[in-house]
Structures are given as C-alpha cells and as structure tokens.
Amino acid sequence: MLPISLDQPAATWEDRPITFTGRIGTGLVNSYVTLWQNLSTGWVMRAATRTVTGGVYKFNYVLPSPGQATFRVIIGNIFPSAVGNTVDRTVTVLDRTLVMNKPAASYIVLTGVKMTGRLTPPEPGAKLVGLQDRYGGKWRTLTSAWIAANGTFAVPVPDNLPATKTVRVVTLGGASTAVEASGYAVITIKALLNAKVSGISPASINKTYRPGCPVKPAQLRYITLNYWGFDGLVHRGELVVRDAAVSKMLTVWTATFNAKFPIRRMQRVDMFGGSDIRAMAADNTSVFNCRQVTGNPYALSPHSYGYAIDINTVENPYLAANNVWYPSNGLAYRNRSIVRPGMLFTTSVPTRALRNQGYFWGAGWRKPDYQHFQPK
Incomplete structure (x- = not known):
C-alpha cells in the first residue's frame, strides 16, 4: 500500500469550510483521492480530487451542523482502499x-x-x-x-x-x-404624546423673532411632541410657545393625540423663513411668530405673544381683513358642510380642548378664521 497522510484539520464554525490537506508519500502526481466521513450508518464519500506536485492534495468540505465528525482520505474510490488509507481524523465544528x-x-x-x-x-x-x-x-x-x-x-x-x-x-x-x-x-x-419641553436659543427663531417683539426668547419654550399624521402614522413635531402657555398646550395636545386627530405638519415657522403665507400653504400647525396680521399690516398678530395657535391651515382656511382667503390651496375647504379629515368643528377634540383652556376660536368672527385659536 502507498503511504498517504491526512493533517489534523483545525476546528471551525458551522457552515464554514473544513480544510483537509495531506500527501501521498511517494510524491505521486494526478492520483485520484477521496474524502470519507464516518456516519452511524457507515462511511460516506464527501469529496474527490487529484494530487498535484509532490503528491499533495486538498479538500474543502462544509459540515452544516455543529459537533464532531470523523474523516479519512483514501487513494481511489473504493472504501476501504486496497491502495492506501490515512489515519482517521476527528474534526470539531463549533456552533455559530x-x-x-x-x-x-x-x-x-x-x-x-x-x-x-x-x-x-x-x-x-x-x-x-x-x-x-x-x-x-x-x-x-x-x-x-x-x-x-x-x-x-x-x-x-x-x-x-x-x-x-x-x-x-x-x-x-x-x-x-x-x-x-x-x-x-x-x-x-x-403611542404616547411623549412631550419634551426646553428653552430655545435666539438662533433657532431668528426668522420669527426680532428686537422689539413683545416677548423675548427667554420667555419662550420649545416643545417637541408626537402627533398622528394623515397617513395614520405617528410623527414628531415641534411648537414654540410662551412659557405660561406650556401647561395648557400639553393638556390640549394630549387630548388631541389620544383622539388620533390628524395633523398634517407641525414645525416652527422659522422653517418657512418666518412667512405665515408659506407656512399656511404647507398646512402647518404652529404657535409663535412675531409678525403683523396676514392681510392687515397695521395690526400685530396675536401669534407674536406665543399664545395663539393655528391648526391644519389648509383644511381650516382664513378670511383676512383684505377679504382674501388664505392659504390659496385651502379654498375648497371654505365649504364647511363637507366634512373631511383635519377640519375643525365645534365638536372636534382640539376645539373642545382649547376652549376648556380658555381659548377663543376664530371661526366665530365675522371674517372667519377656522384655523386660529387665542386666549380670550
């Protein structure tokens, strides 16, 4: 019989190849060798190759399960070989x-x-x-x-x-x-409101605050909170409000969130360059914006004090003093007899919650402002 060796394979992890190497002692080239595994039912051939220069051979075989397995290499494909057999080698396959x-x-x-x-x-x-x-x-x-x-x-x-x-x-x-x-x-x-309240830096409101405004940044608070969107998912929003209004706002928005009343967007107006018209067109819900009344440049907006709030501005448009409806993409919602998501009515949860906190709803004005609430 020809001498043939089988090196001890290194332990490996499951689903990674086990490398088997060895050589025929006589240096025989192009000799057909096979790899066999010992199972409970007997020996089974797993791979075949031919020797190269120096009689060297190499197999890669993947054992799919962790544990130990015994292998042998033989010359030819008849087990046991009449030409040459290696010693048996036990390989450990670790559990990944x-x-x-x-x-x-x-x-x-x-x-x-x-x-x-x-x-x-x-x-x-x-x-x-x-x-x-x-x-x-x-x-x-x-x-x-x-x-x-x-x-x-x-x-x-x-x-x-x-x-x-x-x-x-x-x-x-x-x-x-x-x-x-x-x-x-x-x-x-x-699903929780998960409101967080903090101070706000002047840099964060540099489009909505300017020297001479009736409240200073130190009197404002930044609230981040969850709201239900029109897509039926929860979104994170932000409001800038007067410090004294924080408690009321949290009460209102807790009730609104729990009722799953849909809000389109909730960002500080600085994200729209401080423009109320742009913010309304984006269907934004907001509080603080130190500015003149849209449609009346001679009056300071109640939003300048950080108490008044506008909600879903497209679904709840506003008839300004100049007899122009804002925003222009909310004109279809002037008809309040057709009920659509996000519209405010007397029975709406945000309306009731704000009124309970002492707010007046602008829908009752001669020129209705369906989006607007402010303290009485």
Whole structure:
C-alpha cells in the first residue's frame, strides 16, 4: 500500500469550510483521492480530487451542523482502499450563534427603538442582520443593519405605529444554508404624546423673532411632541410657545393625540423663513411668530405673544381683513358642510380642548378664521 497522510484539520464554525490537506508519500502526481466521513450508518464519500506536485492534495468540505465528525482520505474510490488509507481524523465544528438581547417591557413610539445582540463568531468583512416579524404565519424582513467588527448589532425597529410584534433577527446576504436566526421575542410599542419641553436659543427663531417683539426668547419654550399624521402614522413635531402657555398646550395636545386627530405638519415657522403665507400653504400647525396680521399690516398678530395657535391651515382656511382667503390651496375647504379629515368643528377634540383652556376660536368672527385659536 502507498503511504498517504491526512493533517489534523483545525476546528471551525458551522457552515464554514473544513480544510483537509495531506500527501501521498511517494510524491505521486494526478492520483485520484477521496474524502470519507464516518456516519452511524457507515462511511460516506464527501469529496474527490487529484494530487498535484509532490503528491499533495486538498479538500474543502462544509459540515452544516455543529459537533464532531470523523474523516479519512483514501487513494481511489473504493472504501476501504486496497491502495492506501490515512489515519482517521476527528474534526470539531463549533456552533455559530446569533443572539438577540431581551427587549424592554415596552417602548414609546418614535424613540429610536432598536433590537441589539451579537453574532458569535464575528463574520469577516461586512455582513448584514435583518429584523423580522411574524406576519400572516410567515417571517418578513422589516429593516436591516450592519454587524460591527466585534459581532454586535443594533437593528432599528419601525416605531412610528403602536403595535405588539413577535420579532427575531437573522443573518442576511449569505447562502440559505448559512443563515443564522436568533430566538424570538415579543415587543410592545405604545403611542404616547411623549412631550419634551426646553428653552430655545435666539438662533433657532431668528426668522420669527426680532428686537422689539413683545416677548423675548427667554420667555419662550420649545416643545417637541408626537402627533398622528394623515397617513395614520405617528410623527414628531415641534411648537414654540410662551412659557405660561406650556401647561395648557400639553393638556390640549394630549387630548388631541389620544383622539388620533390628524395633523398634517407641525414645525416652527422659522422653517418657512418666518412667512405665515408659506407656512399656511404647507398646512402647518404652529404657535409663535412675531409678525403683523396676514392681510392687515397695521395690526400685530396675536401669534407674536406665543399664545395663539393655528391648526391644519389648509383644511381650516382664513378670511383676512383684505377679504382674501388664505392659504390659496385651502379654498375648497371654505365649504364647511363637507366634512373631511383635519377640519375643525365645534365638536372636534382640539376645539373642545382649547376652549376648556380658555381659548377663543376664530371661526366665530365675522371674517372667519377656522384655523386660529387665542386666549380670550
């Protein structure tokens, strides 16, 4: 029999190739050699190749499951070989794991919810992990994120809608046999106003504040809060209000949010260059803007004091003192007999909530202002 060797293969991770090397001692070239694995039912051939210069050979074989397996290389393809057999080698295949950390008891919408965890061992090069949820009896991929060099990941969860989801993470971008999946967990995302109140810098309101305005930046507060959009999802908005109006605004917007009353947009008017006309055309909801009354340059707007508020300006247009309706893209909403989302009526939650806080609704004026509320 010809002498043939089989080097001890290094331990590896599941779904990664095991490399088998060795040589025929006589240096025989182009000799047909085969790789065999010992199973409970007997020896099974796994691969075949031919020797090269010096009688050297090499096999790569992927063992799909972790554990230990015994292999042998022979000359030819008849087992056992009458020409040459190696000693048996036992290979350890380690368990590659993808672990998702236990989620919190619940999360609040729009707080940057992420599922974190680790892939062991870390994959060389770039690799993606995907977040899946159980939908219609199947797993569907929602979002993805890159796995860091150390194997950790933080994959975002869609959190603009309250829901209870069964989720897991899986590796993406590889062969189906190499996919790793974590255990699953149930996460709950709650819909809350989640208002945050802070001061505001003059630089943030440099289009709506100027020297001589009746209130100074130090008397204003910046509120960020959630609102329900016309798309049925939760969005993050901002309001600039007088410090003394904060409590009332939070009460009003808590009731409005809980009722899921739709708001198109909620940004400080500085995002529109301080222009009330541009802000109205964008269907914006806002409070502070130190300016003259639109359509009446001789009067200071109540918005200059940080108390008055305009809501859904397109759906709730305004007849100015110059007999012009603003905004121009809200003319179809002058007919208040056709009820459409975002329109304000006496029975609307924002209307009732503002009136309960001592506000007057401009719809009752001789020239109606359906978007406007201000303290009595």
